[in-house]
Amino acid sequence: MxxxxxxxxxxxxxxxxxxxxxxxxxxxxxxxxxxxxxxxxxxxxxxxxxxxxxxxxxxxxxxxxxxxxxxxxxxxxxxxxxxxxxxxxxxxxxxxxxxxxxxxxxxxxxxxxxxxxxxxxxxxxxxMPMQRVCRQGCRGICPSCGANRNETDCGCRPGGEEETRWSALKHFRVAEH
Ligand SMILES: [Zn+2]
Ligand SMILES: [Zn+2]
Structure with a gap:
C-alpha cells in the first residue's frame, strides 16, 4: 500500500x-x-x-x-x-x-x-530479539557429535565444550609468549 x-x-x-x-x-x-x-x-x-x-x-x-x-x-x-x-x-x-x-x-x-x-x-x-532461540533453555547442538541435544541424549561427556574452550585459551597463551 x-x-x-x-x-x-x-x-x-x-x-x-x-x-x-x-x-x-x-x-x-x-x-x-x-x-x-x-x-x-x-x-x-x-x-x-x-x-x-x-x-x-x-x-x-x-x-x-x-x-x-x-x-x-x-x-x-x-x-x-x-x-x-x-x-x-x-x-x-x-x-x-x-x-x-x-x-x-x-x-x-x-x-x-x-x-x-x-x-x-x-x-x-x-x-526481533538479538538471540533467536526456539525455546528458553534450548540445549543446542552437541559440539562433539553434532546431535540435537533437545531430541537425543547423545551420551557425549558433559563439559566437552568447556574443555575445547580451555585448550583454545592455552593455545592463545603459548602464542603470546
Ligand atoms: Zn533451539
Ligand atoms: Zn554428542
Missing amino acids: FLSVKQLEIRKISFDESFEPGALELAGSGLRQITPLTAQGVARLLPHTGGQIRIAGSYQVTVEADCDRCLGPAQFRLDDHFDLFYQPQFAPAEEEIEIDEGAAEIGFYEGEGILLEEVLCEQVLLA
Whole structure:
C-alpha cells in the first residue's frame, strides 16, 4: 500500500491491511513470515514541517527463524505499536535545521511517498530479539557429535565444550609468549 504525499496533502490515510506471506521483503534477514501480517493505523502529513509524514499504528505477525543454538525452527509472535516520523530525503537545508532534536527517530523517504510494506518490514526486523532461540533453555547442538541435544541424549561427556574452550585459551597463551 503506497502512502502518497499528494493524497496526504488532502487528508490523512487510515489503513487496515493484511499482507500474505511473501508480500514483505524479508529475504536476507533469515526470517520467514508464516502468518498474514495485519496492520492498522493512520498516516498523516504534518503541517509546516516541509513534508514530514507521521505513521502510527500497530501490527501483528508470526515469523520463523533458525534457532541460534540448535538450528531448528524458532517462532516469534510479534504484536507491537509504532509511531514513526519520516521526512523527505532531500529537504532544503533551512527545513532540515528545524527538525526537533527531541523527537524520536526520524526516517527518510524518497520521491512521492512511502510504501507501507517497507515500514512494516523495518518494524518486524527491529522487533526481533538479538538471540533467536526456539525455546528458553534450548540445549543446542552437541559440539562433539553434532546431535540435537533437545531430541537425543547423545551420551557425549558433559563439559566437552568447556574443555575445547580451555585448550583454545592455552593455545592463545603459548602464542603470546
Ligand atoms: Zn533451539
Ligand atoms: Zn554428542
